[in-house]
Amino acid sequence: AAKSEGRGNFQFFSQAMNAATHERVMMENRLWQALGENQFELYLQPQVSLGSGDVVGAEALLRWHHPELGMVTPSRVIPIAEESNLIFALGDWVLVRATEVLAEWRRDGMQTLRLAVNLSARQCQGRELLPRLDQLIARAGIDPALLELEITESTAMRDPEATRGLLRELRERGIHVAIDDFGTGYSSLSYLKLFAIDRIKIDRGFVTDIETDANDAAIVTATVSLAHSLGLTVVAEGVETAYQSSFLRSRGCDEAQGYLFARPMPAAEFRSFMQAARARPAVVP
Ligand code: C2E
Ligand code: MG
Ligand code: MG
Ligand code: MG
Secondary structure (H helix, E strand, C coil): CHHHHHHHHHHHHHHHHHHHHHHHHHHHHHHHHHHHCCCEEEEEEEEEECCCCCEEEEEEEEEEEECCCEEECHHHHHHHHHCCCHHHHHHHHHHHHHHHHHHHHHHCCCCCCEEEEECCHHHHHCCCHHHHHHHHHHHHCCCHHHEEEEEEHHHHHHCHHHHHHHHHHHHHHCCEEEEEEECCCCCCCCHHHHCCCCEEEECHHHHCCCCCCHHHHHHHHHHHHHHHHCCCEEEECCCCCHHHHHHHHHCCCCEECCCCCCCCECHHHHHHHHHHHHHCCCCCC
């Protein structure tokens, strides 16, 4: 009895697993198809200087418009893409589109705006990244210093020696690097002196409760101070309230990004947003 029961459990487990695998494979196929059918879009979220109130850049965030599922967020797309070679094709699509956006901005007189692009771990490990960046930057005729690549601590620490080499190469080209979701990984701070980085992005998780949680407020204050001591700039993510913005500014945080200023939006909308911003005086809470 025990034996057949065991086999039964295995079959049950196996069926559940097949369903999950099936779902993943379906999703992966849909994503490949989506690439072919141009269903992806890069949304842009403004990054605001807390000193001047000006929009100084934007982060590019992937969106998928599925004909039936509607808009799908990257948290559902990236993990599936990461498990297959899709991440290389999708990551490449993002880089192509990002360099096009920088070229469009340049034509539209927004030639000082910086664009930040998220890189996935496997994209960083591939050998094609640097030559591809050189090619895309040349093709778009853009200033490499206006391109910023965001990597998380865990991506950076997967292979610290390789990351060190990659970041050195990026710096030689003038491409900027930001550490995304800073403080959410489990790595020691020593990587900060090892890697050629330009910026730290304070994770939304520390910003949300700044007003009520003294520990979060202390962590944010210390992070700004640490970053500046190391000669890095700081951007805060997920700023939603005037209190958060003024707290961050009072602590010397350089820039902020969040729903208080604007949600991520399509490129055409971003252009109108910038035109409107130019017409009115900048006011940062
Ligand atoms: P992230 O890079 O940390 O991006 C910030 C996320 O916070 C974005 O979510 C953004 O829409 C959201 N956000 C911005 N301001 C606020 C706010 O005030 N409140 C709240 N609640 N959320 C805010 P999104 O667009 O869903 O992206 C999620 C994650 O997916 C990103 O986190 C990034 O890790 C990844 N991702 C997005 N686009 C790409 C991409 O092109 N390539 C790769 N590899 N990853 C991407
Ligand atoms: Mg990011
Ligand atoms: Mg982040
Ligand atoms: Mg995040």
